[in-house]
Amino acid sequence: MATMSRTRLIAWRVVQAVPVLIGIVIVSFLLTRALPGDPAAYFAGPAANAESIQQIRVSMGLDRPLPLQFISYVQDLFRGDLGTAISTGQPVIHELTTRLPASLELTGFALLFSMIIALPLGILAATRPNTWVDHLCRAVVTAGVSLPTFFTGLALIYVFYYLLGWAPSPMGRLDFLYLSPPKVTGFYVIDALIDRDLETAWGALSQLLLPAITLGLFTLAPIARMTRAAMLQTLESEFIRTARAAGLPRRKVLFTYALRNAILPVITTLGMVFSFALGANVLVEQVFSWPGIGSYAVEALVVSDYASVQGFVLTMALLFVALNLLIDVIYTLVDPRLNTQE
Amino acid sequence: MAIPLLDIRDLTVEFATRNGTVTAVKKVDISINKGETLGIVGESGSGKSVTSYALLRILDRAGRIADGSIVFGGVDVGGADERTMSELRGREMSMIFQNPRAALNPIRAVGRQIEDVMIQHGLATRGNARGKAIKMLQAVRIRDPEQRYHAYPFELSGGMCQRIVIAIALACRPQLLIADEPTTGLDVTTQKAVMDLIVELAAERQMATLLITHDLGLAACYCDRIVVMEKGEIVESAAVETLFASPQHPYTQRLMRATPRLDSQVADLLPADDERRASTKRQPIGPPLLEVDSLVKAFGSAANEVRAVDNLSFTLHEGESLGLVGESGCGKSTTSAMIMRLLDPTSGALTFAGSDIAVISAKQFAHHPLRSKLQMVFQDPTDSLNPRWSARRSIEDPMRRLDQLNRQELNTRVSVLAERVGLPAHLLDRFPHQLSGGQKARVGIARAIALEPKLLILDEPTAALDVSVQAVVLNLLASLREQLNMSYLFISHDLNVVRLLCDRVMVMQAGKIVEEGPTEKLLSEPSHAYTRALLNAIPHPPAQASSIHSSSAHPPVTAL
Secondary structure (H helix, E strand, O other), X not given: OHHHHHHHHHHHHHHHHHHHHHHHHHHHHHHHHOOOOOHHHHHHOOOOOHHHHHHHHHHHOOOOOHHHHHHHHHHHHHOOXXXXXXXXXXXXXXXXXXXXXXXXXXXHHHHHHHHHHHHHHHHHHHHOOOOHHHHHHHHHHHHHHHOOHHHHXXXXXXXXXXXXXXXXXXXXXXXXXXXXXXXXXXXXXXHHXXXXXXXXXXXXXXXXXXXXXHHHHHHHHHHHHHHHHHHHHHHOOHHHHHHHHOOOOHHHHHHHHHHHHHHHHHHHHHHHHHHHHHHHOHHHHHHOOOOOHHHHHHHHHHOOOHHHHXXXXXXXXXXXXXXXXXXXXXXHHHOHHHHHOO | OOOOOEEEEEEEEEEEEOOEEEEEEEEEEEEEOOOOEEEEEOOOXXXXXXXXXXXXXXXXXXXXXXXXXXXXXOEEOOOXXXXXXXXXXXXXXXXXXXXXXXOOOOOOOHHHHHHHHHHHOOOOOOOOHHHHHHHHHHHOOOOOHHHHOOOOHHXXXXXXXXXXXXXXXXXXXXXEEEEEOOOOOOOHHHHHHHHHHHHHHXXXXXXXXXXXXXXXXXXXXXXXXXXXEEOOEEEEEEEHHHHXXXXXXXXXXXXXXXXXXXXXXXXXXXXXXOOOOOOOOOOOOOOEEEEEEEEEEEEOOOOOOEEEEEEEEEEEEOOOEEXXXXXXXXXXXXXXXXXXXXXXXXXXXXXXOOEEOOOOOHHHHOOOHHHXXXXXXXXXXXXXXXXXXXXXXXXXHHHHHHOOOOHHHHHHHHHHHHHHOOOOHHHOOOOHHHOOHHHHHHHHHHHHHOOOOOEEEEEOOOOOOOHHHHHHHHHHXXXXXHHHOOEEEEEEOOHHHHHHHOOEEEEEEOOEEEEXXXXXXXXXXXXXXXXXXXXXXXXXXXXXXXXXXXXXXXXOOOOO
């Protein structure tokens, strides 16, 4: 019975995402139209006169009234056509599908890295308040939020590439010595592993390591802080006292009783950090010449590339919605109390 | 004499705080024999709970056993390592707590929580734990144990949750059960059911019980011996009969006096020379002040309607004090919210001071001229005060909103009110967290009487207070009624307290009034079965030593 209502609850959450998506399509369309600058003028180039600009405007459909433009935009969307990027002449959908996995791979590894460090650090700090672990946690958190990513990135490159020579040159996802692995997921490390090409996998991983750590150091702070706070609060709960009074071992009290209750706010933070990092890793991408979606969006914005910007906003919004949906689902799986809510 | 099961000598517990070390328990000696039930009685801050935490060595990080020895079944608990303690806890001595719902892991099925303990102490394996957990649920008289095994605490009532906590505590058949305020916050009938269950299981297993409570009546009903604690020290220790027949220590005497008995008057709760004693003069009853006619509040959809208040009618006269008694969920709080016009009734009429206020929507009533004549005192003195407002700011709030007074007049009024409720003037600029429970209750009362209301709704005003503070607050309320000629609607689950303050009592069950009548008559000759059940369930300190244990001889209530 419980699983039945759980499935229904999840299905309901999915349905709720539909109006959000419609809203996103409308807003992303209107926002890009509100951008300053004239794409026709940019496309026509500096030598163009008013007449040729007008000609281009007509050919791009920008002379038509907004509602009509919107309708053809939605029609194109349904065909999977996001338009053509002005600057590169490539279809936007193609650009996005090659660049998005690069960003996702970077952000995903960064988050994995920060979780591996932040969760144990937060738990240890909460169980031993005011000891050296707690102070270490505080120092790491403070350093993590106060060091800008471009600085950490450059510092890491200086030490590990320039001084020590351990890391490969910070030039994109794969050294030119390697061929990119056949595309399955778009994540080079995973694709290379699927292809059983360990050498390429290692090459991709070593390229990934420094930017992922750079971003990870930044995302580590909120996760560690939230883990510590949530654990501290849970450990003071009365049911922890009951568990201790019942003679349950420390490990069981800590993980089965405390952590499972404390993990809910941590999951929320993870979701927020992930979506935030995905949009905000432009600086890291620039420093490491990472061909991600962030740098693509910035370039498109500069030249008022409607199609690209719309494509970017739509993709990010879809990701956000998917991510929130995922978090909601995890929530309902972890917390039985949510099942009864209407 | 046999070696006691538990022997505590010179126990001293200290807490490290920002303001230095605080000694919570000072040189306490307690011993319990096998199968014996010992009560530790004391008010908040007496160190009774800390003693029990020290016994299980589950003190907070800041607390430590500074001195003394605890020997349990030959094991030196004070010096035992953490491993030995883990084996003792839950298996040899276990504990049940106040606020049972919070004492359970909110996101783990209750059956699993029972299993955890049994598996930990080797009484079950992963294979047979489930069957044994269901047996345990049966033992604590949970209906449909197979289904309840999968339930989460939020799906169960408070009484059911306490049964689960008892099941966890008794799963491994410990020799000592520590019950820390096990029934505080539960309804009286549930309290009786839970206590009877504990007593029965303890007898069946020849288990010693340590009952920690603030309620002398409860301790008298269920304990063999009682230890009275005040400010971390034991002031008196005696067998129940001796203690109630001739209490030696002044604190014990004060505590006994403050505990309402079947025959006590409100003034009896305070010593004869206490100037705060209320006069017992009855007020003249005037014309009707509040008339409630066929009041209904329904929740839910039309198909699935639940009537929280079902066709309620009564009249409250000027100068009268009317009690509304019932257990949680009976609709008494919904009734008070509708009279206060915080909630719109589904149907029915409310005539207050001659005008129908049911037709005014809850939103508009906040600005209605009659609003000032209708005030409320809330159950939780802490939660009902704005934590960022000083006592003065809280008291003057209604006058700022509904009266036009300048600063000077406001200050004078607040001083008069503070004096009236017995709040020292220098406390007026303190914030709620700097005040004691009794002082916060006074602030709440001062705020309620600031606009000289005609009707005061008292929603369990003393439920969160210690008995000695309750005695003072009840006397204050009785005096204020006479001085200001107010009418009271006194809402409570505690018939004993209602009796002290009310001329007339209504008993409410499932949204309906099942019995109504003058207080003395209703209590001495209750006609409805539910009223009798309520009266029966109240644990009384014995009027004479001979009647001790009479109330524990009632057959256990197993429903609920």
